[in-house]
Amino acid sequence: MSDVLFKPHEGAQTKALQSDGLFECCFGGSRGGGKTMVGLAWLIDYTSNPKFRGLVIRRNADDLADWISRAKEFYPYARVVGKPAEVRFPSGAVIRCGHLNSEDSYTKYQGHEYQKILIEEATQIPSEQSYLKLISSCRSTVDGLIPKVMLNCNPGGKGHVWVKRRFVDVGEHNKAYKDPVTGRYRMYIPATIYDNPTLMEKDPHYVHYLEGLPEPLRSAWLLGDWNIFTGQYFTEWNPRVHIISVEDAEKIGYNKYNNTHYMGIDWGYANPFSALWCQVTDDKIVFVDDELYGTERHPAEWGELMKATNRGRDINLVLGDPSMWARNPMAWNSPETTAYTDSSIADCLSDYLPSLMKANNSRVNGWSNMARLMHYTDDSIPSFYIIEDRCPNLVRTIPEMIRDEKNPEDIDTTLEDHAVDSCRYMLSHIIAPHKPKPKKSYMQRQIDTLVWEEKTVNNDWSYNWGES
Numbered sequence: 001m002s003d004v005l006f007k008p009h010e011g012a013q014t015k016a017l018q019s020d021g022l023f024e025c026c027f028g029g030s031r032g033g034g035k036t037m038v039g040l041a042w043l044i045d046y047t048s049n050p051k052f053r054g055l056v057i058r059r060n061a062d063d064l065a066d067w068i069s070r071a072k073e074f075y076p077y078a079r080v081v082g083k084p085a086e087v088r089f090p091s092g093a094v095i096r097c098g099h100l101n102s103e104d105s106y107t108k109y110q111g112h113e114y115q116k117i118l119i120e121e122a123t124q125i126p127s128e129q130s131y132l133k134l135i136s137s138c139r140s141t142v143d144g145l146i147p148k149v150m151l152n153c154n155p156g157g158k159g160h161v162w163v164k165r166r167f168v169d170v171g172e173h174n175k176a177y178k179d180p181v182t183g184r185y186r187m188y189i190p191a192t193i194y195d196n197p198t199l200m201e202k203d204p205h206y207v208h209y210l211e212g213l214p215e216p217l218r219s220a221w222l223l224g225d226w227n228i229f230t231g232q233y234f235t236e237w238n239p240r241v242h243i244i245s246v247e248d249a250e251k252i253g254y255n256k257y258n259n260t261h262y263m264g265i266d267w268g269y270a271n272p273f274s275a276l277w278c279q280v281t282d283d284k285i286v287f288v289d290d291e292l293y294g295t296e297r298h299p300a301e302w303g304e305l306m307k308a309t310n311r312g313r314d315i316n317l318v319l320g321d322p323s324m325w326a327r328n329p330m331a332w333n334s335p336e337t338t339a340y341t342d343s344s345i346a347d348c349l350s351d352y353l354p355s356l357m358k359a360n361n362s363r364v365n366g367w368s369n370m371a372r373l374m375h376y377t378d379d380s381i382p383s384f385y386i387i388e389d390r391c392p393n394l395v396r397t398i399p400e401m402i403r404d405e406k407n408p409e410d411i412d413t414t415l416e417d418h419a420v421d422s423c424r425y426m427l428s429h430i431i432a433p434h435k436p437k438p439k440k441s442y443m444q445r446q447i448d449t450l451v452w453e454e455k456t457v458n459n460d461w462s463y464n465w466g467e468s
Helices: 012-017 035-044 061-074 128-135 160-168 197-202 204-211 217-222 246-250 299-310 345-350 363-374 392-400 418-429 442-458
Strands: 024-029 053-058 079-081 086-088 094-099 116-119 148-153 185-191 260-266 273-280 286-294 317-320 356-358 384-387
Touching (some): 012 185, 024 035, 128 160, 197 204, 260 418, 317 418, 392 418
Parallel strands (some): 024 148, 116 148
Antiparallel strands (some): 079 086, 273 286
């Protein structure tokens, strides 16, 4: 028994190591659940095959060095050589090591074949797309070696939302989920420090440290609660409050004849282009009600699409990404020609959007303004709504925004922030009210509806809606 380096505890650790039939296994939750040791043990069963090639990914070089140090203890019969490091086994099996220090890190392994890929601290991967690029190398032409991916993580970090969506939220708790497109199975196996009695016995002070943390860290780090998102920028965001049907929106001012209409544009070609539409009531309630989003279209193409999406709306002001005013020799006037021009992207778009002007590009003030518009209480409503099913990319990315580690007042610019950028531009001329509006009683809403219907029938618009 003295040669036993690791024996999994009953429960989460054992379940993770017996996860046959899964292509992806996401193991973790709280801190101290034994994630690294489980990952090291998970790789062992393939190392007797000389053709086995594994890949271990950590966030940066320092984290990778820590994993290599533990691997030397865990695999005493193996040699660690090279830079980047490789763990070489007597059988000829090899585990390669890498870290995610640049955008190229997610594609540099494409074309390789790894039968097992272990990704540590997966919530540091900013997007699901980057993760999918990474695991595209997990495949097998070796008999008996079934391709598998294991990732471990804690709640929080840049990738919190996509990990939660891909693993935690799908299927029934503690049961495998079959992807409807690939047919492959994936599963989230939750683990807390209470599933690791070895750590609790040897370092009880660490348990007490986690138990004594303030919220929301305590829920995330001790209990592995994925509904707690430390670092999230728009903590005011609540889809059950801010996403609203047309019918409910009309009760609080949507589609009134005297609303002001705005657009916001964030330019992108290889990166996503985003355009949003909204209307604003006299008392500064914002309804975002249309979206365009995509890549690799030239200005004239986007101009035609935006013109069509306007659907006859009288846009009072279009606020654009200030970078669009830079002279750009690659800004084609027409998608049918590759002739160069010294026109800016804004010059090209102004043919379709005559009210186009530069937005205020103060990021911190813009984000703060968005957050204030979203703010609400038990007794008051927010000043920011999104009409349901109209703006999927804005709805998807708002909760994914986290604070920049170096400047917590700003959003991390490495995230997919194109939709929220276009929203920030659009709202740059709409200053949030100091206090959210009080909720109206059911009776008052009924009276407002009757007044609206009467004015519509009689075509009498002398009524001052701002005082309703």
